[in-house]
Amino acid sequence: MRWLEDGPNWQARFLRGDTEVLEQIYRQTFHEVRGAAGSVLREAADRDDVVHEVYLELVSSRPLRESHRGGKLGAWLGAIARHRALDFARRQGRLMNVSTAENVALATDPLGDFRRELARFAARLPPQRRRLIELRYTAGMTQVEAAAAMGMSRSTLEDWERELKQSLHAFLGAGDPRGF
Numbered sequence: 452m453r454w455l456e457d458g459p460n461w462q463a464r465f466l467r468g469d470t471e472v473l474e475q476i477y478r479q480t481f482h483e484v485r486g487a488a489g490s491v492l493r494e495a496a497d498r499d500d501v502v503h504e505v506y507l508e509l510v511s512s513r514p515l516r517e518s519h520r521g522g523k524l525g526a527w528l529g530a531i532a533r534h535r536a537l538d539f540a541r542r543q544g545r546l547m548n549v550s551t552a553e554n555v556a557l558a559t560d561p562l563g564d565f566r567r568e569l570a571r572f573a574a575r576l577p578p579q580r581r582r583l584i585e586l587r588y589t590a591g592m593t594q595v596e597a598a599a600a601m602g603m604s605r606s607t608l609e610d611w612e613r614e615l616k617q618s619l620h621a622f623l624g625a626g627d628p629r630g631f
Contacts, residue, residue, distance in 0.1 A: 466516050473510055480525040487529035491536035497543070501536045521591065572622045576615075583611055 464472045481502070488501040505528060508515050519527055569588075573581045579601070586597040598608040 465519075466513065468510060468513065468516065476509070476524055476528075477506055480528050483525035484528045484532045488532040488536040491533060492540055497539060498536070501532055501539050504535060505532045568623060569619070572619055580611065580615060583608065583615065587612070 461472065465476075484505060485498065485502050488498045488505075489495075492498045492501065509528070569584070573584050576584070582601060583597065586592045586600055587594070592600065594605050594608055594612070598605040601608065
């Protein structure tokens, strides 16, 4: 099934709370959200309560929908479910083990780990290279937009990106950026 996100006006429909969009989000993210809550809570009924709470808020709260800043909806909703499950478990005293559950939640956040490593990598780069990373991967600009913002040609920006990717690969593999 194709994501509605690919269709016209998807974001406006999502923000409005369009039933068709929200139903498809539910169908395509349910297992990921349920798994995130289940990584914290022992009881299936507790897990399902948290999952229900997350989707109920998604349907009824425009501010929650507006808080989505892009990226995979399943991961975003899964993070919300994990946090809600931790809160629920603390209130009810139904945790596997609070520290273990928090460690599981942290360990299952590879994107967070990558972002921390990327920040460490970027801190060692010259300012223009850091700006490139910020514009392309934080602000989400296209190559053309980022090149214009930096006052360079797209082909030069593309060369810089290729070099940065090679350096990042070396940094992640060897623990040290190369070439800068």
